[in-house]
Amino acid sequence: MNSFTEENYLKAIYKFSLTTKKGVSTNTIAKKLNTKASSVTDMLKKLATKNLINYKKYYGVTLTSKGEQIALSVIRNHRLWEVFLVEKLNFKWDEVHDLAEELEHIKSEKLINNLDAFLNFPTNDPHGDPIPNKNGKIKNLKMINMSELKANEEGIFVYVKDSSDKFLKYLSKNKLEIGERIKILEIEPFDNSFKIAYNNQQLILSESIAKNIYIQS
Amino acid sequence: MNSFTEENYLKAIYKFSLTTKKGVSTNTIAKKLNTKASSVTDMLKKLATKNLINYKKYYGVTLTSKGEQIALSVIRNHRLWEVFLVEKLNFKWDEVHDLAEELEHIKSEKLINNLDAFLNFPTNDPHGDPIPNKNGKIKNLKMINMSELKANEEGIFVYVKDSSDKFLKYLSKNKLEIGERIKILEIEPFDNSFKIAYNNQQLILSESIAKNIYIQS
DNA sequence: TAAAATATTTAGACTAATCTAAAAATTACA
DNA sequence: TGTAATTTTTAGATTAGTCTAAATATTTTA
Numbered sequence: 001m002n003s004f005t006e007e008n009y010l011k012a013i014y015k016f017s018l019t020t021k022k023g024v025s026t027n028t029i030a031k032k033l034n035t036k037a038s039s040v041t042d043m044l045k046k047l048a049t050k051n052l053i054n055y056k057k058y059y060g061v062t063l064t065s066k067g068e069q070i071a072l073s074v075i076r077n078h079r080l081w082e083v084f085l086v087e088k089l090n091f092k093w094d095e096v097h098d099l100a101e102e103l104e105h106i107k108s109e110k111l112i113n114n115l116d117a118f119l120n121f122p123t124n125d126p127h128g129d130p131i132p133n134k135n136g137k138i139k140n141l142k143m144i145n146m147s148e149l150k151a152n153e154e155g156i157f158v159y160v161k162d163s164s165d166k167f168l169k170y171l172s173k174n175k176l177e178i179g180e181r182i183k184i185l186e187i188e189p190f191d192n193s194f195k196i197a198y199n200n201q202q203l204i205l206s207e208s209i210a211k212n213i214y215i216q217s
Numbered sequence: 218m219n220s221f222t223e224e225n226y227l228k229a230i231y232k233f234s235l236t237t238k239k240g241v242s243t244n245t246i247a248k249k250l251n252t253k254a255s256s257v258t259d260m261l262k263k264l265a266t267k268n269l270i271n272y273k274k275y276y277g278v279t280l281t282s283k284g285e286q287i288a289l290s291v292i293r294n295h296r297l298w299e300v301f302l303v304e305k306l307n308f309k310w311d312e313v314h315d316l317a318e319e320l321e322h323i324k325s326e327k328l329i330n331n332l333d334a335f336l337n338f339p340t341n342d343p344h345g346d347p348i349p350n351k352n353g354k355i356k357n358l359k360m361i362n363m364s365e366l367k368a369n370e371e372g373i374f375v376y377v378k379d380s381s382d383k384f385l386k387y388l389s390k391n392k393l394e395i396g397e398r399i400k401i402l403e404i405e406p407f408d409n410s411f412k413i414a415y416n417n418q419q420l421i422l423s424e425s426i427a428k429n430i431y432i433q434s
Numbered sequence: 435t436a437a438a439a440t441a442t443t444t445a446g447a448c449t450a451a452t453c454t455a456a457a458a459a460t461t462a463c464a
Numbered sequence: 465t466g467t468a469a470t471t472t473t474t475a476g477a478t479t480a481g482t483c484t485a486a487a488t489a490t491t492t493t494a
Contacts, residue, residue, distance in 0.1 A: 005451065026472055039452055041473055046450090058459060058472060089331040099325055106319050114306040222481065243442055256482050258443055263480090275442060275489060 002050075004105045007074045008033060009043050010052060013063055014071035019158060019178045023060025072136035078104035079125035079132075080115050086126040087119065093126035109134075127181075128154065128217065146182075146194065146205075146213040154183035155217030157198075162212045174203055182215065219267075221322045224291045225250060226260050227269060230280055231288035236375055236395045240277025289353035295321035296342035296349075297332050303343040304336065310343035326351075344398075345371065345434065363399075363411065363422075363430040371400035372434030374415075379429045391420055399432065 002010075012032045016024040026044070030037045048055040052067035063071060081103040085091040091099075113134055116122075123139055124130055132138045143158055157180045160167065171177065176198060185195040185202065192207040205213075219227075229249045233241040243261070247254045265272040269284035280288060298320040302308040308316075330351055333339075340356055341347055349355045360375055374397045377384065388394065393415060402412040402419065409424040422430075 003450080027470090035451090036453065037472060038454080038474080042451075085328075089328070089335055091327075091331070095327075099323070099328055102323050103320075106316070108316055110308075110312075111302075111306070111316055114308070118306055220480080244440090252481090253483065254442060255444080255484080259481075 001107070002052075002070060005043070006047060006050075006052075007070065007105055009040075009047060010063065010067050010071040011074050013053065013061060014068060014075070016179075017062060023054075023056075023062050025060045069136055072132045072138070074104050076132040076134075076136070077106070077112055079129060080112060080119065080122070082125045082127070083119050083122045083131075084115060096126065143214045143216050146184075146210040146215050147192070147207065149184050149194075149215060151184050151186050153217065154181060155215035156180070157182050157213060158216040159214035160212055161214065167209075167212060170209070175199065175201070176203065182213075218324070219269075219287060222260070223264060223267075223269075224287065224322055226257075226264060227280065227284050227288040228291050228295075230270065230278060231285060231292070233396070234279060240271075240273070240279050242277045286353055289349045289355070291321050293349040293351075293353070294323070294329055296346060297329060297336060297339070299342045299344070300336050300339045300348075301332060313343065360431045360433050363401075363427040363432050364409070364424065366401050366411075366432060366434075368401050368403050370434065371398060372432035373397070374399050374430060375433045376431035377429055378431065384426075384429060387426070392416065392418070393420065399430075 009029065012029050013024050016028055016032070026037045026040045030040045033040070044053065044055050044061055047053045047067070048061075051064055052070065053061045053063055055061045078100045081100045082093075082096045085096040085099060086093055116134070122131055130139050144155075149155070157176065157178055159178070160171070176182075180198045182196050182198045185197050187194055192210075194205045194207075194210045196203055196205060226246065229246050230241050233245055233249070243254045243257045246261075247257045250257070261270065261272050261278055264270045264284065265278075268281055269287065270278045270280055272278045295317045298317045299310075299313045302313040302316060303310055333351070339348055347356050361372075366372070374393065374395055376395070377388070393399075397415045399413050399415045402414050404411055405421075409427075411422045411424075411427045413420055413422060
Protein backbone atom coordinates (compact mmCIF):
# COMPACT_ATOMS: atom_id res chain seq x y z
CA MET A 1 0.00 0.00 0.00
CA ASN A 2 1.30 3.43 -0.92
CA SER A 3 0.88 6.54 1.18
CA PHE A 4 -0.91 9.69 0.03
CA THR A 5 2.49 11.33 -0.24
CA GLU A 6 3.95 8.61 -2.43
CA GLU A 7 0.94 8.83 -4.70
CA ASN A 8 1.36 12.57 -5.03
CA TYR A 9 4.96 12.15 -6.09
CA LEU A 10 4.00 9.55 -8.69
CA LYS A 11 1.27 11.78 -10.05
CA ALA A 12 3.61 14.75 -10.33
CA ILE A 13 6.23 12.65 -12.10
CA TYR A 14 3.62 11.28 -14.47
CA LYS A 15 2.42 14.74 -15.44
CA PHE A 16 5.92 16.08 -16.12
CA SER A 17 6.82 12.93 -18.02
CA LEU A 18 4.15 13.79 -20.58
CA THR A 19 6.05 16.85 -21.69
CA THR A 20 9.65 15.66 -21.67
CA LYS A 21 11.57 12.71 -22.99
CA LYS A 22 14.26 12.99 -20.31
CA GLY A 23 13.83 12.07 -16.68
CA VAL A 24 11.96 14.48 -14.43
CA SER A 25 14.34 16.51 -12.28
CA THR A 26 14.41 16.71 -8.52
CA ASN A 27 13.90 20.46 -8.52
CA THR A 28 10.90 20.27 -10.86
CA ILE A 29 9.19 17.88 -8.47
CA ALA A 30 10.15 19.96 -5.45
CA LYS A 31 8.59 23.10 -6.93
CA LYS A 32 5.40 21.30 -7.91
CA LEU A 33 4.96 19.71 -4.50
CA ASN A 34 6.04 22.75 -2.50
CA THR A 35 8.82 20.92 -0.82
CA LYS A 36 12.62 20.93 -0.80
CA ALA A 37 14.95 19.17 -3.20
CA SER A 38 16.45 17.19 -0.34
CA SER A 39 13.04 15.86 0.63
CA VAL A 40 12.45 14.86 -2.96
CA THR A 41 15.73 12.96 -3.11
CA ASP A 42 14.73 11.00 -0.02
CA MET A 43 11.39 10.08 -1.50
CA LEU A 44 12.88 9.15 -4.88
CA LYS A 45 15.11 6.63 -3.15
CA LYS A 46 12.13 5.16 -1.42
CA LEU A 47 10.03 4.96 -4.59
CA ALA A 48 12.97 3.37 -6.40
CA THR A 49 13.29 0.60 -3.83
CA LYS A 50 9.58 -0.06 -4.33
CA ASN A 51 10.18 -0.34 -8.09
CA LEU A 52 7.82 2.49 -8.88
CA ILE A 53 10.40 4.71 -10.57
CA ASN A 54 13.69 4.40 -12.44
CA TYR A 55 16.12 6.58 -10.58
CA LYS A 56 19.72 7.32 -11.42
CA LYS A 57 21.38 9.78 -9.07
CA TYR A 58 21.65 13.27 -10.55
CA TYR A 59 19.75 12.33 -13.71
CA GLY A 60 16.10 12.60 -12.78
CA VAL A 61 13.45 9.92 -12.83
CA THR A 62 10.94 8.13 -15.00
CA LEU A 63 8.05 5.95 -13.89
CA THR A 64 8.16 2.18 -14.15
CA SER A 65 5.01 0.64 -15.57
CA LYS A 66 3.96 -0.21 -12.05
CA GLY A 67 4.46 3.43 -11.05
CA GLU A 68 2.60 4.69 -14.08
CA GLN A 69 -0.31 2.41 -13.32
CA ILE A 70 -0.63 3.88 -9.85
CA ALA A 71 -0.35 7.44 -11.15
CA LEU A 72 -3.07 6.79 -13.72
CA SER A 73 -5.35 5.29 -11.14
CA VAL A 74 -4.95 8.33 -8.87
CA ILE A 75 -5.63 10.63 -11.84
CA ARG A 76 -8.70 8.60 -12.71
CA ASN A 77 -9.96 8.97 -9.15
CA HIS A 78 -9.25 12.70 -9.15
CA ARG A 79 -11.09 13.38 -12.38
CA LEU A 80 -14.10 11.24 -11.54
CA TRP A 81 -14.50 12.98 -8.20
CA GLU A 82 -14.33 16.32 -9.99
CA VAL A 83 -17.15 15.26 -12.27
CA PHE A 84 -19.16 14.15 -9.27
CA LEU A 85 -18.63 17.41 -7.42
CA VAL A 86 -19.63 19.53 -10.40
CA GLU A 87 -22.45 17.47 -11.81
CA LYS A 88 -24.06 16.17 -8.65
CA LEU A 89 -23.08 18.52 -5.85
CA ASN A 90 -23.31 21.82 -7.71
CA PHE A 91 -19.72 22.87 -7.35
CA LYS A 92 -18.19 25.26 -9.88
CA TRP A 93 -15.44 23.75 -12.00
CA ASP A 94 -12.85 26.01 -10.41
CA GLU A 95 -13.76 25.01 -6.85
CA VAL A 96 -13.18 21.30 -7.07
CA HIS A 97 -9.46 20.80 -7.40
CA ASP A 98 -8.42 20.81 -3.75
CA LEU A 99 -11.22 18.52 -2.66
CA ALA A 100 -10.44 16.10 -5.47
CA GLU A 101 -6.81 16.11 -4.29
CA GLU A 102 -8.05 14.57 -1.06
CA LEU A 103 -10.71 12.26 -2.44
CA GLU A 104 -8.36 10.82 -5.07
CA HIS A 105 -6.40 8.92 -2.42
CA ILE A 106 -9.26 6.80 -1.18
CA LYS A 107 -8.31 3.40 -2.44
CA SER A 108 -11.25 1.23 -3.38
CA GLU A 109 -11.72 -0.21 -6.84
CA LYS A 110 -15.36 -0.85 -6.13
CA LEU A 111 -15.92 2.72 -4.96
CA ILE A 112 -14.38 4.27 -8.03
CA ASN A 113 -15.89 1.89 -10.53
CA ASN A 114 -19.35 2.33 -9.07
CA LEU A 115 -18.85 6.08 -9.05
CA ASP A 116 -17.82 5.88 -12.71
CA ALA A 117 -21.02 4.00 -13.53
CA PHE A 118 -23.13 6.37 -11.43
CA LEU A 119 -21.74 9.28 -13.45
CA ASN A 120 -22.41 7.41 -16.67
CA PHE A 121 -18.80 6.76 -17.61
CA PRO A 122 -17.70 10.31 -18.35
CA THR A 123 -14.69 10.66 -20.68
CA ASN A 124 -13.53 14.08 -19.50
CA ASP A 125 -13.44 15.98 -16.26
CA PRO A 126 -14.94 19.48 -15.84
CA HIS A 127 -11.67 21.05 -16.97
CA GLY A 128 -11.71 18.99 -20.15
CA ASP A 129 -8.97 16.61 -19.11
CA PRO A 130 -9.52 13.02 -20.19
CA ILE A 131 -10.40 10.36 -17.60
CA PRO A 132 -8.40 7.12 -17.76
CA ASN A 133 -10.64 4.05 -17.84
CA LYS A 134 -10.39 1.27 -15.25
CA ASN A 135 -7.43 -0.25 -17.10
CA GLY A 136 -5.56 3.04 -17.11
CA LYS A 137 -6.17 3.65 -20.81
CA ILE A 138 -6.65 7.28 -21.79
CA LYS A 139 -8.79 8.06 -24.79
CA ASN A 140 -6.57 8.83 -27.80
CA LEU A 141 -5.16 12.23 -27.19
CA LYS A 142 -4.57 14.03 -30.39
CA MET A 143 -2.30 16.98 -30.70
CA ILE A 144 -3.50 19.74 -32.97
CA ASN A 145 -1.99 22.94 -34.25
CA MET A 146 -3.12 26.02 -32.36
CA SER A 147 -4.13 27.67 -35.62
CA GLU A 148 -6.91 25.10 -35.96
CA LEU A 149 -8.56 26.09 -32.71
CA LYS A 150 -11.53 28.43 -32.51
CA ALA A 151 -12.33 31.13 -29.98
CA ASN A 152 -13.10 29.78 -26.49
CA GLU A 153 -11.47 26.44 -27.11
CA GLU A 154 -8.62 25.41 -24.89
CA GLY A 155 -6.04 22.73 -24.21
CA ILE A 156 -2.55 21.98 -22.98
CA PHE A 157 0.50 23.36 -24.75
CA VAL A 158 2.44 20.17 -25.50
CA TYR A 159 4.78 20.66 -28.44
CA VAL A 160 6.58 23.22 -30.60
CA LYS A 161 7.38 22.66 -34.27
CA ASP A 162 10.16 25.25 -34.57
CA SER A 163 12.41 24.66 -31.60
CA SER A 164 14.99 27.24 -32.61
CA ASP A 165 16.66 29.18 -29.88
CA LYS A 166 14.95 32.35 -31.02
CA PHE A 167 11.50 30.86 -30.69
CA LEU A 168 12.19 29.25 -27.33
CA LYS A 169 13.53 32.59 -26.05
CA TYR A 170 10.31 34.22 -27.18
CA LEU A 171 8.26 31.68 -25.25
CA SER A 172 10.39 31.97 -22.17
CA LYS A 173 10.26 35.80 -22.23
CA ASN A 174 6.48 35.49 -22.13
CA LYS A 175 6.55 32.70 -19.54
CA LEU A 176 4.63 30.49 -21.93
CA GLU A 177 5.79 26.98 -21.15
CA ILE A 178 5.12 23.46 -22.32
CA GLY A 179 2.48 22.02 -20.06
CA GLU A 180 0.59 25.29 -19.71
CA ARG A 181 -3.16 25.27 -20.26
CA ILE A 182 -4.06 27.82 -22.93
CA LYS A 183 -7.43 29.24 -23.80
CA ILE A 184 -8.15 31.06 -27.03
CA LEU A 185 -9.94 34.29 -26.18
CA GLU A 186 -10.39 35.61 -29.69
CA ILE A 187 -9.00 35.40 -33.19
CA GLU A 188 -8.54 38.64 -35.07
CA PRO A 189 -9.91 38.03 -38.60
CA PHE A 190 -7.75 40.74 -40.12
CA ASP A 191 -4.37 39.10 -39.50
CA ASN A 192 -5.33 35.76 -37.92
CA SER A 193 -3.61 36.70 -34.70
CA PHE A 194 -4.59 34.81 -31.53
CA LYS A 195 -5.43 36.44 -28.23
CA ILE A 196 -4.84 33.79 -25.58
CA ALA A 197 -5.04 33.44 -21.83
CA TYR A 198 -2.81 31.23 -19.69
CA ASN A 199 -1.63 31.19 -16.12
CA ASN A 200 -3.40 34.45 -15.24
CA GLN A 201 -2.02 36.41 -18.16
CA GLN A 202 -3.00 37.27 -21.67
CA LEU A 203 -0.95 37.49 -24.84
CA ILE A 204 -1.44 38.15 -28.53
CA LEU A 205 0.29 35.69 -30.87
CA SER A 206 0.87 36.31 -34.55
CA GLU A 207 -0.37 33.69 -36.98
CA SER A 208 3.15 32.39 -37.58
CA ILE A 209 3.72 31.90 -33.88
CA ALA A 210 0.38 30.13 -33.47
CA LYS A 211 1.42 27.75 -36.21
CA ASN A 212 4.44 26.73 -34.18
CA ILE A 213 2.41 25.70 -31.18
CA TYR A 214 0.68 22.37 -30.67
CA ILE A 215 -2.15 21.82 -28.29
CA GLN A 216 -3.61 18.72 -26.77
CA SER A 217 -7.24 18.86 -25.84
CA MET B 218 -6.81 21.77 11.92
CA ASN B 219 -7.06 18.33 13.49
CA SER B 220 -5.49 15.20 12.09
CA PHE B 221 -7.40 12.09 11.06
CA THR B 222 -6.00 10.41 14.15
CA GLU B 223 -7.16 13.11 16.51
CA GLU B 224 -10.63 12.96 14.98
CA ASN B 225 -10.76 9.22 15.48
CA TYR B 226 -9.94 9.60 19.15
CA LEU B 227 -12.63 12.25 19.59
CA LYS B 228 -15.18 10.09 17.84
CA ALA B 229 -14.34 7.08 20.01
CA ILE B 230 -14.57 9.15 23.17
CA TYR B 231 -17.90 10.59 22.04
CA LYS B 232 -19.39 7.16 21.46
CA PHE B 233 -18.31 5.77 24.81
CA SER B 234 -19.47 8.92 26.57
CA LEU B 235 -23.03 8.14 25.48
CA THR B 236 -23.12 5.07 27.66
CA THR B 237 -21.35 6.19 30.81
CA LYS B 238 -21.51 9.11 33.16
CA LYS B 239 -17.87 8.77 34.18
CA GLY B 240 -14.90 9.66 32.04
CA VAL B 241 -13.88 7.26 29.28
CA SER B 242 -10.90 5.14 30.31
CA THR B 243 -7.58 4.91 28.54
CA ASN B 244 -7.90 1.17 28.03
CA THR B 245 -11.39 1.45 26.57
CA ILE B 246 -10.09 3.83 23.94
CA ALA B 247 -7.02 1.70 23.29
CA LYS B 248 -9.12 -1.37 22.62
CA LYS B 249 -11.49 0.48 20.32
CA LEU B 250 -8.70 2.04 18.28
CA ASN B 251 -6.49 -1.05 18.24
CA THR B 252 -3.62 0.70 19.86
CA LYS B 253 -1.77 0.62 23.19
CA ALA B 254 -2.72 2.37 26.39
CA SER B 255 0.53 4.29 26.35
CA SER B 256 -0.23 5.69 22.91
CA VAL B 257 -3.64 6.74 24.15
CA THR B 258 -2.14 8.57 27.10
CA ASP B 259 0.12 10.51 24.76
CA MET B 260 -2.78 11.51 22.56
CA LEU B 261 -4.99 12.44 25.50
CA LYS B 262 -2.36 14.90 26.65
CA LYS B 263 -2.27 16.41 23.21
CA LEU B 264 -6.05 16.68 22.92
CA ALA B 265 -6.17 18.24 26.38
CA THR B 266 -3.72 20.99 25.43
CA LYS B 267 -5.95 21.72 22.44
CA ASN B 268 -8.93 22.01 24.79
CA LEU B 269 -10.82 19.23 23.08
CA ILE B 270 -11.09 17.00 26.13
CA ASN B 271 -11.12 17.25 29.93
CA TYR B 272 -8.36 15.03 31.12
CA LYS B 273 -7.36 14.22 34.66
CA LYS B 274 -4.57 11.69 34.97
CA TYR B 275 -5.80 8.22 35.89
CA TYR B 276 -9.46 9.25 35.77
CA GLY B 277 -10.42 9.05 32.13
CA VAL B 278 -11.68 11.77 29.86
CA THR B 279 -14.78 13.62 28.75
CA LEU B 280 -15.15 15.84 25.70
CA THR B 281 -15.27 19.60 25.94
CA SER B 282 -18.01 21.20 23.89
CA LYS B 283 -15.43 22.03 21.25
CA GLY B 284 -14.35 18.38 21.17
CA GLU B 285 -17.94 17.19 21.02
CA GLN B 286 -18.66 19.49 18.13
CA ILE B 287 -15.80 17.98 16.15
CA ALA B 288 -16.86 14.43 17.01
CA LEU B 289 -20.41 15.16 15.89
CA SER B 290 -19.24 16.64 12.65
CA VAL B 291 -17.11 13.59 11.88
CA ILE B 292 -20.05 11.33 12.71
CA ARG B 293 -22.28 13.40 10.46
CA ASN B 294 -19.79 13.01 7.62
CA HIS B 295 -19.51 9.29 8.22
CA ARG B 296 -23.23 8.66 8.19
CA LEU B 297 -23.94 10.84 5.17
CA TRP B 298 -21.23 9.08 3.17
CA GLU B 299 -22.75 5.75 4.17
CA VAL B 300 -26.10 6.86 2.82
CA PHE B 301 -24.43 7.99 -0.39
CA LEU B 302 -22.60 4.70 -0.85
CA VAL B 303 -25.72 2.62 -0.29
CA GLU B 304 -28.31 4.74 -2.06
CA LYS B 305 -26.29 6.04 -4.98
CA LEU B 306 -23.41 3.64 -5.50
CA ASN B 307 -25.22 0.37 -4.82
CA PHE B 308 -23.16 -0.75 -1.87
CA LYS B 309 -24.66 -3.11 0.66
CA TRP B 310 -25.15 -1.65 4.12
CA ASP B 311 -22.54 -3.99 5.57
CA GLU B 312 -19.85 -2.99 3.06
CA VAL B 313 -19.71 0.72 3.70
CA HIS B 314 -18.17 1.17 7.12
CA ASP B 315 -14.49 1.11 6.25
CA LEU B 316 -14.88 3.44 3.29
CA ALA B 317 -16.91 5.87 5.37
CA GLU B 318 -14.11 5.78 7.96
CA GLU B 319 -11.87 7.32 5.31
CA LEU B 320 -14.35 9.68 3.69
CA GLU B 321 -15.48 11.12 7.03
CA HIS B 322 -12.19 12.95 7.46
CA ILE B 323 -12.47 15.11 4.38
CA LYS B 324 -13.05 18.50 5.85
CA SER B 325 -15.26 20.73 3.76
CA GLU B 326 -18.50 22.19 5.04
CA LYS B 327 -19.63 22.88 1.52
CA LEU B 328 -18.95 19.31 0.44
CA ILE B 329 -20.90 17.77 3.26
CA ASN B 330 -23.79 20.20 3.18
CA ASN B 331 -24.19 19.78 -0.56
CA LEU B 332 -23.99 16.03 -0.16
CA ASP B 333 -26.68 16.26 2.53
CA ALA B 334 -28.93 18.19 0.14
CA PHE B 335 -28.16 15.82 -2.75
CA LEU B 336 -29.28 12.92 -0.56
CA ASN B 337 -32.39 14.83 0.46
CA PHE B 338 -31.44 15.44 4.07
CA PRO B 339 -31.61 11.88 5.36
CA THR B 340 -32.19 11.50 9.09
CA ASN B 341 -30.65 8.06 9.51
CA ASP B 342 -27.79 6.12 8.00
CA PRO B 343 -28.21 2.64 6.46
CA HIS B 344 -27.63 1.05 9.87
CA GLY B 345 -30.41 3.13 11.37
CA ASP B 346 -28.13 5.47 13.30
CA PRO B 347 -29.28 9.09 13.38
CA ILE B 348 -27.41 11.72 11.36
CA PRO B 349 -26.53 14.93 13.20
CA ASN B 350 -27.65 18.04 11.33
CA LYS B 351 -25.23 20.77 10.31
CA ASN B 352 -25.37 22.27 13.79
CA GLY B 353 -24.51 18.97 15.41
CA LYS B 354 -28.06 18.37 16.65
CA ILE B 355 -29.20 14.79 16.70
CA LYS B 356 -32.87 14.04 16.33
CA ASN B 357 -34.41 13.25 19.70
CA LEU B 358 -33.16 9.88 20.67
CA LYS B 359 -35.66 8.09 22.80
CA MET B 360 -34.82 5.13 24.88
CA ILE B 361 -37.44 2.40 24.95
CA ASN B 362 -37.85 -0.81 26.84
CA MET B 363 -36.84 -3.88 24.88
CA SER B 364 -40.20 -5.46 25.60
CA GLU B 365 -41.85 -2.81 23.43
CA LEU B 366 -39.87 -3.82 20.34
CA LYS B 367 -41.24 -6.09 17.62
CA ALA B 368 -39.49 -8.78 15.63
CA ASN B 369 -36.83 -7.43 13.23
CA GLU B 370 -36.47 -4.14 15.03
CA GLU B 371 -33.10 -3.19 16.37
CA GLY B 372 -31.17 -0.60 18.33
CA ILE B 373 -28.38 0.06 20.75
CA PHE B 374 -28.40 -1.39 24.26
CA VAL B 375 -28.01 1.75 26.38
CA TYR B 376 -29.39 1.22 29.84
CA VAL B 377 -30.42 -1.34 32.43
CA LYS B 378 -33.19 -0.78 34.97
CA ASP B 379 -32.12 -3.41 37.47
CA SER B 380 -28.40 -2.92 37.96
CA SER B 381 -28.09 -5.56 40.64
CA ASP B 382 -24.92 -7.57 40.69
CA LYS B 383 -26.83 -10.66 39.72
CA PHE B 384 -28.22 -9.12 36.61
CA LEU B 385 -24.94 -7.55 35.57
CA LYS B 386 -23.22 -10.91 36.01
CA TYR B 387 -25.82 -12.48 33.77
CA LEU B 388 -25.12 -9.89 31.09
CA SER B 389 -21.40 -10.25 31.39
CA LYS B 390 -21.59 -14.06 31.22
CA ASN B 391 -23.39 -13.66 27.91
CA LYS B 392 -21.05 -10.91 26.72
CA LEU B 393 -24.04 -8.63 26.30
CA GLU B 394 -22.69 -5.16 26.99
CA ILE B 395 -23.98 -1.61 27.06
CA GLY B 396 -23.30 -0.14 23.65
CA GLU B 397 -24.00 -3.37 21.79
CA ARG B 398 -26.35 -3.25 18.80
CA ILE B 399 -29.16 -5.75 19.32
CA LYS B 400 -31.65 -7.09 16.82
CA ILE B 401 -34.85 -8.83 17.78
CA LEU B 402 -35.05 -12.03 15.76
CA GLU B 403 -38.35 -13.31 17.09
CA ILE B 404 -40.69 -13.10 20.04
CA GLU B 405 -42.17 -16.32 21.33
CA PRO B 406 -45.90 -15.64 21.93
CA PHE B 407 -46.19 -18.40 24.51
CA ASP B 408 -43.91 -16.84 27.15
CA ASN B 409 -42.97 -13.49 25.57
CA SER B 410 -39.32 -14.50 25.44
CA PHE B 411 -37.05 -12.62 23.03
CA LYS B 412 -34.64 -14.27 20.64
CA ILE B 413 -31.99 -11.68 19.87
CA ALA B 414 -28.84 -11.35 17.82
CA TYR B 415 -25.82 -9.21 18.72
CA ASN B 416 -22.14 -9.25 17.97
CA ASN B 417 -22.35 -12.47 15.94
CA GLN B 418 -24.21 -14.43 18.55
CA GLN B 419 -27.77 -15.24 19.46
CA LEU B 420 -29.48 -15.47 22.80
CA ILE B 421 -32.93 -16.07 24.21
CA LEU B 422 -34.06 -13.65 26.92
CA SER B 423 -36.96 -14.24 29.25
CA GLU B 424 -39.62 -11.55 29.42
CA SER B 425 -38.37 -10.34 32.79
CA ILE B 426 -34.88 -9.90 31.44
CA ALA B 427 -36.13 -8.06 28.37
CA LYS B 428 -37.94 -5.68 30.70
CA ASN B 429 -34.67 -4.75 32.33
CA ILE B 430 -33.06 -3.71 29.08
CA TYR B 431 -33.43 -0.34 27.40
CA ILE B 432 -32.75 0.26 23.76
CA GLN B 433 -32.12 3.38 21.78
CA SER B 434 -33.14 3.32 18.17
C1' DT C 435 -7.11 -2.60 55.09
C1' DA C 436 -3.17 -4.42 53.00
C1' DA C 437 -1.50 -7.33 49.40
C1' DA C 438 -2.53 -8.65 44.69
C1' DA C 439 -4.36 -7.53 40.39
C1' DT C 440 -5.27 -4.21 37.09
C1' DA C 441 -4.94 0.22 34.83
C1' DT C 442 -2.33 4.17 33.60
C1' DT C 443 1.60 6.85 32.89
C1' DT C 444 6.50 7.69 31.96
C1' DA C 445 10.83 6.94 29.65
C1' DG C 446 13.09 6.01 25.80
C1' DA C 447 13.08 4.37 21.05
C1' DC C 448 11.31 3.86 16.14
C1' DT C 449 9.33 5.26 11.43
C1' DA C 450 7.76 8.40 7.72
C1' DA C 451 8.18 12.65 5.92
C1' DT C 452 10.10 16.66 6.32
C1' DC C 453 13.79 20.44 7.06
C1' DT C 454 18.55 23.14 7.01
C1' DA C 455 23.22 23.30 6.01
C1' DA C 456 27.07 21.43 3.91
C1' DA C 457 29.20 18.54 0.43
C1' DA C 458 29.41 16.73 -4.13
C1' DA C 459 28.12 16.39 -8.92
C1' DT C 460 26.62 18.39 -13.12
C1' DT C 461 25.99 22.14 -16.32
C1' DA C 462 26.83 26.68 -18.20
C1' DC C 463 29.79 29.85 -20.16
C1' DA C 464 33.83 33.04 -20.42
C1' DT D 465 38.31 23.70 -20.89
C1' DG D 466 38.29 25.15 -16.37
C1' DT D 467 35.95 28.03 -13.15
C1' DA D 468 31.41 29.67 -11.64
C1' DA D 469 26.67 28.78 -11.11
C1' DT D 470 23.30 25.55 -10.42
C1' DT D 471 21.43 21.23 -9.10
C1' DT D 472 21.41 17.27 -6.40
C1' DT D 473 22.70 14.53 -2.64
C1' DT D 474 24.17 13.61 2.12
C1' DA D 475 24.23 14.30 7.04
C1' DG D 476 21.96 15.21 10.90
C1' DA D 477 17.80 17.07 13.19
C1' DT D 478 12.57 17.50 13.95
C1' DT D 479 7.60 16.15 14.44
C1' DA D 480 3.51 13.07 14.84
C1' DG D 481 2.12 8.92 16.11
C1' DT D 482 3.29 4.76 17.64
C1' DC D 483 5.69 0.99 20.44
C1' DT D 484 7.89 -1.81 24.63
C1' DA D 485 9.25 -2.03 29.20
C1' DA D 486 9.36 -0.14 33.57
C1' DA D 487 7.34 2.70 37.11
C1' DT D 488 3.41 4.32 39.50
C1' DA D 489 -1.44 4.79 40.72
C1' DT D 490 -5.90 2.82 41.43
C1' DT D 491 -9.02 -0.88 42.32
C1' DT D 492 -10.20 -5.36 43.86
C1' DT D 493 -10.50 -8.81 47.13
C1' DA D 494 -9.33 -11.80 50.78
